[in-house]
Amino acid sequence: MLDKRFIRENPQAVKDAVAAKGIDLDVDELLQLDRDNRKLQFEVDEAQARRKSFAKQFAGADAARRAELRAEHEAFDRQLKDLREQLARTGGRLSELMLLVPGIPWSGAPVGADESANVVLRTVGEPPEFDFTPLDHTALAEKRGWAEFARARRVAGERAYALVGDMVMLERAVHSYALDLLRGLDFTPVSVPALVREEPLVGTGMLPKAREEIYAIPADDLYLAGTAEVALVGLHAGEILDVGRLPIRYAGISPCFRREIGSASRDVRGLLRVHQFEKVEQFVLCAADEAESARWHAELLATAERILSDLGLCYEVVECATGDMGVGKFRMNDINTWFPSLGRFRETHSCSTLHDWQARRANLRYRDTDGTVRFAHTLNNTAVATPRLLAALLENFQTADGEVRVPKVLRPYLGGRELI
Numbered sequence: 139m140l141d142k143r144f145i146r147e148n149p150q151a152v153k154d155a156v157a158a159k160g161i162d163l164d165v166d167e168l169l170q171l172d173r174d175n176r177k178l179q180f181e182v183d184e185a186q187a188r189r190k191s192f193a194k195q196f197a198g199a200d201a202a203r204r205a206e207l208r209a210e211h212e213a214f215d216r217q218l219k220d221l222r223e224q225l226a227r228t229g230g231r232l233s234e235l236m237l238l239v240p241g242i243p244w245s246g247a248p249v250g251a252d253e254s255a256n257v258v259l260r261t262v263g264e265p266p267e268f269d270f271t272p273l274d275h276t277a278l279a280e281k282r283g284w285a286e287f288a289r290a291r292r293v294a295g296e297r298a299y300a301l302v303g304d305m306v307m308l309e310r311a312v313h314s315y316a317l318d319l320l321r322g323l324d325f326t327p328v329s330v331p332a333l334v335r336e337e338p339l340v341g342t343g344m345l346p347k348a349r350e351e352i353y354a355i356p357a358d359d360l361y362l363a364g365t366a367e368v369a370l371v372g373l374h375a376g377e378i379l380d381v382g383r384l385p386i387r388y389a390g391i392s393p394c395f396r397r398e399i400g401s402a403s404r405d406v407r408g409l410l411r412v413h414q415f416e417k418v419e420q421f422v423l424c425a426a427d428e429a430e431s432a433r434w435h436a437e438l439l440a441t442a443e444r445i446l447s448d449l450g451l452c453y454e455v456v457e458c459a460t461g462d463m464g465v466g467k468f469r470m471n472d473i474n475t476w477f478p479s480l481g482r483f484r485e486t487h488s489c490s491t492l493h494d495w496q497a498r499r500a501n502l503r504y505r506d507t508d509g510t511v512r513f514a515h516t517l518n519n520t521a522v523a524t525p526r527l528l529a530a531l532l533e534n535f536q537t538a539d540g541e542v543r544v545p546k547v548l549r550p551y552l553g554g555r556e557l558i
C-alpha cells in the first residue's frame with residue numbers, strides 16, 4: 139500500500155509502476171474515487187453538524203414549529219442516510235483499489251514483463267565436472283531409498299513426497315546450520331504458525347493478488363501460508379514499536395504450503411516444486427529509512443550467498459525485473475543455484491526490500507526518537523528452503539557409486555560423516 143497523499147502528488151510515478159509491473163489497476167479511477175470519497179466525507183460531516191443544531195431549534199419552538207421541524211428532520215435524516223451509504227460504497231471500492239497499488243520499483247530494476255528480463259549480476263563458483271554420468275536428484279534419492287514418491291502420492295496426491303533416512307537428517311542439518319549461522323548474526327529464531335488468518339496474508343501482499351495459490355480452510359476461516367514471511371509480518375501488526383527495538387531480526391521457521399496453480403505443468407517430478415516444504419526465513423523490520431533498508435538488503439543477500447558458498451554450491455545472483463519482482467517490492471534479487479541434471483541455474487533464494495508497502499497494509503508502526511509514529515520498513519530473504527536445496531546438494535556432490543559428499547559445514551550436524 140502507498141500513502142494516498144503520495145499517489146495524489148505523484149500520479150505518473152504510480153502509473154509508471156503499474157505499467158512496469160503489469161498490474162491491472164486504473165490509477166485515474168482510484169484518484170476520482172479518492173476525490174468523490176473526500177467530497178462525500180465532507181458532506182456527511184457537514185450534515186452531521188447541521189443535525190446537531192436541530193436539537194437547539196426544537197427546544198425553543200412552539201407546537202406548530204415543532205411539527206415543521208420534525209418533518210424537516212425526517213427528510214434530512216433520509217438524506218444523511220443516503221449520503222452515508224454512498225460514502226460506504228465509495229470508501230469500500232477505494233480500499234479495494236488501494237490494495238492493488240504497487241510499490242514503486244527502484245530505478246536499477248530492469249524493466250520487463252517477467253523473469254526473462256532479469257539480469258545476472260555475478261556468478262560465483264564453478265559447476266562441478268563429473269567423470270561419470272550424474273543422476274538427477276530423484277533417481278539418486280530413489281536409488282538410495284532416501285525418498286518415497288509413489289507411496290507419498292497415494293497419501294497426499296501429486297507433488298507429494300516423503301524424505302527417508304539420511305535425507306531427513308540432511309534436511310535437519312541444513313536447517314540447524316542456517317539457524318546457528320543466523321543466531322550468530324543476532325537473528326532471533328522464531329517458529330511461526332503456518333495456519334494463518336486472512337489479515338497477515340493481506341498485510342504481506344499475498345492477498346488479494348495470489349488467492350488461487352493459497353490453500354484455504356473455510357470451515358475455520360484460516361489459510362495455509364506459503365512462507366514464514368506472512369506470520370512474521372503479522373506478528374507485530376497493529377503495535378506501535380519503540381524505535382529502540384529496531385531493527386527486529388527474525389529467523390522464521392515454518393512449513394510452507396503452495397498450490398502452485400500457476401506452475402501446474404512444471405517440475406511435476408522430484409523435489410523442486412512441491413506443495414509442502416520447509417524454510418528458514420530471514421526477516422528484518424527496520425526504521426523507515428532508505429539507506430537502512432539498502433543496508434539490510436545487502437546483509438540478507440550476503441548471508442544467503444555465504445550459506446551457498448559454505449555449502450560449496452555454484453550460484454548466480456540476479457537483479458529481478460519489474461514484472462518479476464511482484465506488486466509490493468522496491469527491489470528483489472534472486473539467487474539461482476546450479477543443478478547438474480538441468481544443466482542450468484534454478485532459483486533457491488529470493489531477497490526483497492519492500493520499504494513501508496507491507497507495513498502500511500499490516501499497520502506495522504514505530505515511535506521515532508522525535509515522537510513521530512511512522513510505518514516501518516520490512517525486508518525478507520530465504521536462508522534455506524528444503525527439499526529444493528537438498529536436491530541441489532545431492533546432484534552437485536554425488537559420487538560415481540551414488541554416495542553424496544557432505545559439505546564441511548554440515549558434518550558437525552551429521553555425526554562428523556563426510557559421506558552419506
Ligand SMILES: Nc1ncnc2c1ncn2[C@@H]1O[C@H](COS(=O)(=O)NC(=O)[C@@H](N)CO)[C@@H](O)[C@H]1O
Pocket residue numbers: 364365366367396398409410411412413415417419485486487488489518519520521523524525526
Ligand atoms: N513450490 C515450492 N517447492 C519447493 N520449494 C519452493 C517452492 N516455492 C518456493 N520454494 C523455495 O522457497 C524459496 C523462497 O520462495 S519465494 O516465494 O521465492 N520467496 C519467499 O517466500 C520469501 N519469503 C523469501 O524466502 C524459493 O527460492 C525456493 O527455493
